[in-house]
Amino acid sequence: MNLIENIREALRSVKTNLLRTILTGAIIAIGITSLVGMLTAIDAIKAQIEDSFSGLGANNFDIRSRGFSGGRSVQGGKTEKSYPLVKYKDAKEFKQSYATMGNATVYTTLSGAAEIKRGSKKTNPNVRVTGVDELYFLIKGVKIEEGRNFSATEIQYGTNVCVVGLDLVETLFEKEENALNQQISFFGNRYTIIGILEKQGNMGGGSSADRAIFIPIENGSRLDSRGTFRYNITASASSPMSVDYDMGQATGLMRKVRQDGVGQEDSFEITKSQTVGESLEEVAGYLRIGGFTIGFVTLVGASIGLMNIMLVSVTERTREIGIRKALGATPLRIRQQFLIEAITICIIGGIFGVILGIGIGNIVANAIGPGGFLIPWLWIMVSFMICIVVGLGSGYIPAFKASKLDPIESLRYE
Template sequence: MPVNTTLRENVAIALQSIGGNRLRTSLTALIIAIGIMALVGILTAIEGIKQFTNDAFSSLGANSFTIQNRGSGINFGNGGHRKIYPAISYDEAQRFKTRYKLPAVVAINLTVSSTAVVKYESEKTNPNITVTGSNENFVSTNGYKIALGRNFSASELEHGASVVIIGDEVRIQLFKNHDPINKPIFIGSNKFYVIGVFASKGSSAGAGDRVCLIPILRAKQLASTSNPSFAINVMATNSGALDASVGEATGLIRNIRGLNIANDDNFEITRSDSIQQQLAGQLAGITIAGFAIGAITLIGAAIGLMNIMLVSVTERTREIGIRKAIGATPTVIRRQFLIEAIVICLIGGVAGIILGMAIGNLIAVQISGTFIVPWLWLFAAIVLCTLIGLSSGFYPAKKASKLDPVEALRYE
């Protein structure tokens, strides 16, 4: 009980002193608030980005990978000419799908256009629709769900029927609140019948809801080149066997493309977890930058707080002398000034947390669509403010506790 009473008295005295020096205290608290705001704001935004990327990759599955044509490079040994790698043909992709024996779901994809215009009667979309051809496994390998209608049938895939599954944004632009199933739409000058609608993935997920999916053979007919390159998406059913799945796929596609031991791969395999690791590395860099910005600001705030506390000790020398004369020990005086420094830091810290969460969530909500409360960083910010108060207030508190009471009473 006496400890609690003493603590309450010290806090009350600290608040009284803060109230008597509003301008200096406000400036110091503001500097601390800016540092905490930068720290909490950046970390809140990063938490939102992490949540979005985790959701995106969990829908795709961390056990998936893509086989595609190798990118063009510069061959310095050939006069600097670009080396062109052979496209992955439909026949090669189909043979891979048939001969791949490990438990997996395989989709063959071909992007026809990423700037298509889709029309229905008098309505039309902006020229930003991605038209992709694939088989029945596109839905699962790309993390989509069908909200209305159905997937492709075996007959539609075999004959390259003029049917399409549209993204939610395409549905909204063309059909508003009407049922789009079995309605005819035009992709460019080609007529298709809508058989399904994808559930919304959100505007941040790449093509996301601005997609039209058609049978792979129909996409092959619409391709702008006579020799398009197909991509193969593979999602292993066992995430623990991803390395084995990639190894098996590498050997199989090399065999299909007629590569011997001496030949380099003329294709590339991209794993979804490697992309996620790259993004995590970039986010770690941003996190370090956020810590650096916050740390520099908080160091400046700590120096400012120490100066204010030294000025406060000088201005309250006579008060310290009176307190010592009536029995206050050096420990009590030291504790009083330390608590005052901590209270100033916590006032700035709370303001910084509120501002940081507001600014961070402006970014996080736009990216992930959810409000983020980074509890770990909030508690860390409170602890950090307390440590700053202790470190900044220690020297002034020590100086105050060592004042001679007689000299302090005579101070004018």
């Protein structure tokens, strides 16, 4: 018997004992379904969370003046090198260069203790005034509840318009008054309200967007008479998983803008928010480990059941094995036949298990939150490798037992 004939005989045996094959394959299918199903659901849910968090800064990184103050910093008793501040011109040039890769917003804090007036009413001197561009609210995930965002024209020419927080509206206007298109005063100028932010709330006692005013950054840059404002850039990567790559590209662009020489240190700082992206990946990793462990335990039980059935098969086919040996079949060919049968059963069960697992995993993920259809190619490949390993492991002992049977004793077996 050559190898091809052995494969055909093994497949014929699987077809002949169809009920046994179905039951055994079902055991393997259940194990693979649990493995692929859980891992598919985990990856699909993770993808949904990434999409949700992308608007909350999970794929953002910041570029700012080195040392954050732009002046000399002292560490370990030594005064470090002084680096110039990131100027408005630098930030605009970087934004234009980065536009081919993704979105970026330029902003600067003009004051953290401004007093806002409207007629006889005024706020406490604790309002934060920030100069921003048209992409700031999109990238920072801040929503405008009423009114609109700044237009490109207003940003370009620095028009006296503003977007305000809800606390300022409640302080300066009566309940029945509409704050949109009304004027308020600060920094000695009048500004027209074109938008009101959604209520943000205040976490940790810090300054809240509810108590803030945003004006076009071109307008704010005119107040920088001494050149001391710190201009910050927040760039958005294409996805949370590509942040490191996009940060590397952004570093090269910013070094070109700042004219940092070869071998010189960066004259700026670039950082990313590690809390959301890395925590998400860490949690997903733990979930994968848990899902893989549960699925693996199920597969171990399935492999024991397969081994038991194959041992029974060896006992049932003792006379058949004796006839094959009498006709010249070697122990190697006998082992191959039973191993091929075991692997075939595992692969058949694995195919059905993968199909069910993908379906169940995506159903669970979409039940939790709307999302697309995910096909985990990596876990499919891993599952089929596991099927082959389980088939080899479960079939080897029965195959070895069959190959060692004495042909004469086998022919006498009833």
